[in-house]
Amino acid sequence: ILKTKPDNYVKNFDEKEIKIYFDEYFQLNSPNDNIIISPKIEKEPDFIIRGKILNIRFHETLQSDVTYTISMNEAVKDITEGNTMPLERFVFSTGNYIDSCMISGTLKDAYTHQAMEKVMIVLYEEDYDSVLILQHPDYYTYTNSRGEFEFYNLPLHTYAVYALKDMNGNRLYDLPNESIAFCSTPISSFVIPTKIEDSIEVVDNQFIDSLKVELYLFTEEDTSLRYLRRNVVNDGNVNFIFSNKVTDFELFPIEDTLVLNYLWETNPSKDTVNLFFVNPVNQDINVAIKANGIIFDTLSLNPLAKKPGGQIRRKSQDTAQVKKNTLKSNLLNAGELNQQLILEFEYPIVNNVDDSKCVFLELKKEKEQLILKDSSGQDSLVEVNAYDTIFPRCYFMDSIHRKWIIDYEWKYNRTYEIHCLDSVFVSSMETHNDTLILQFLTKTPKDYGEIKINYEIQEGKTYIAQLLNDKDEIIQENIIQKSKEIHYVYLISGKYRLRLIEDENQNNRWDTGSYINRIQAEKIYYFSKTIDLQANWTIEEVFSINP
DSSP states (O other), X not given: OOEEXXXXXXXXXXXXXEEEEOSSOEEESSHHHHSEEEXXXXXXXXXXXXXXXXXXXXXXXXXXXXXXXXXXXXXXXETTTOOBOOOOXXXXXXXXXXXXXXEEEEEEETTTOOBOOSOEEEEESSOOTTXXXXXXXXXXXXXXXXXXXXXXXXXXXEEEEEEEEOSXXXXXXXXXXXXXXXXXSOEEOEEOOEEEETTEXXXXXXXXXXXXXXXXXXXXXXXXXXXXXXXXXXXXXXXXXXXXXXXXXXXXXXXXTOOOOEEEEEOTTSOEEEEEESXXXXXXXXXXXXXXXXXXXXXXXXXXXXXXXXXXXXXXXXXXXXXXXXXXXXXXXXXXXXXXXXXXXXXXXXXXXXXXXXXXXXXXXXXXXXXXXXXXXXXXXXXXXXXXXXXXXXXXXSTTSOEEEEEOOOOTTOEEEEEEOTTSSBBXXXXXXXXXXXXXXXXXXXXXXXXXXXXXXXXXXXXXXXXXXXXXXXXXXXXXXXXXXXXXXXEOSEEEEEEEEEOTTOSXXXXXXXXXTTBOOOOEXXXXXXXXXXXXXXXXXXXEOOO
């Protein structure tokens, strides 16, 4: 900006137009959204480009004795490369005094504590129960890439401070998917503090930091249930996806003469129904979807379709179909000492499994010596692997019989084999297993690391202590009500994080906040360091949240 007319920080402003002169040609990017005028004015001004000059023309008489700020945000870009010009602020007063107070702060996600960028921060001079729903803010700005926000040239006043992730651009909290944050008490603006350094007056940033507002953004819990879509996973396997937890599900044909046989389960978050048809028919059928006692939708589907409108697997196929009739399976947690060994199938198993047709072998440490005759008829001493037969307890852990537990006290550093005959397992799609031969080597305690955490918490409160891996998956969770040490064992090499949730209502889970009820999201604390663990290491740390 070369200059402005009138000058920046002018007092007793009573004109209808402001001119801002730039040193190059420019273009405007959604000026009504990106040029912020505070405090609010009722009628949007006109933004007119004349050469290298931006004219801002007002259509109303501004309030008397008020300091206004105009922030360019990302509104002005150079015309050649489209680069955003540096953020500039134009300040003027309709009275004989320029207000000089400020409010600053940070915005983080209430659950992850990540800095939230480009979220609207709003101020209200007067607060009431539904102000964020019914009234446009008096002042607003946006957070930067570090989640920071600042208001300058405010009058000395107390304000209600909110954050709003505005999904429809109307500066009101009126959509269920909009996220908010709020301060539980009014916040006072303050005069920018200064201090003397080397005989020079400078801004006291340390003091400003001590007054920063901390906001934590949350999305209110939506308890309503909506059917969103279906996803065909495979022949005879369809996912039905909902907006919330499903506790009861039914799929029934519209035609009374049809009978549908199926099995279903939910994913860990319980918002997706994973449905498997049992011996499905190859025809289009009209069905209704019912979940939690509510009928949501009717649709047409073919249980054997790969996808809606896609190819259908026919019963009469060529020799390639022989392979398709083979039931796929996957051995989970093989060799791990702290997890159950699971044989997981792609479809539910519908027959009574005869586990006597499976043999479980443990390789002996010492080989056996056998005397065999060679081609010349001479005796020859050879060493061969020797096995002991073991008898684990086998059972299905889930209601639809897709996960077969093989329960046994596995020895360290030992090779095991599993042999199952053909067709021991028959699925809901009438597929069956080929002869299975599975082998795995168990680990030893030295293959794992350990973490010992001394949790120092506030007495009289309940916390959920969580150990997270590098994907933020919960490895272990404990409920603690007093300071204690938790010993995490059998951990694979990798990076780990620690999280403490202050469980105010003691329901053993994190709860979001409520705007109308003025309830903040439950507090979460993250350990300051990421723990890098290697095999055969023991790491000890103290996680303290005491004030």
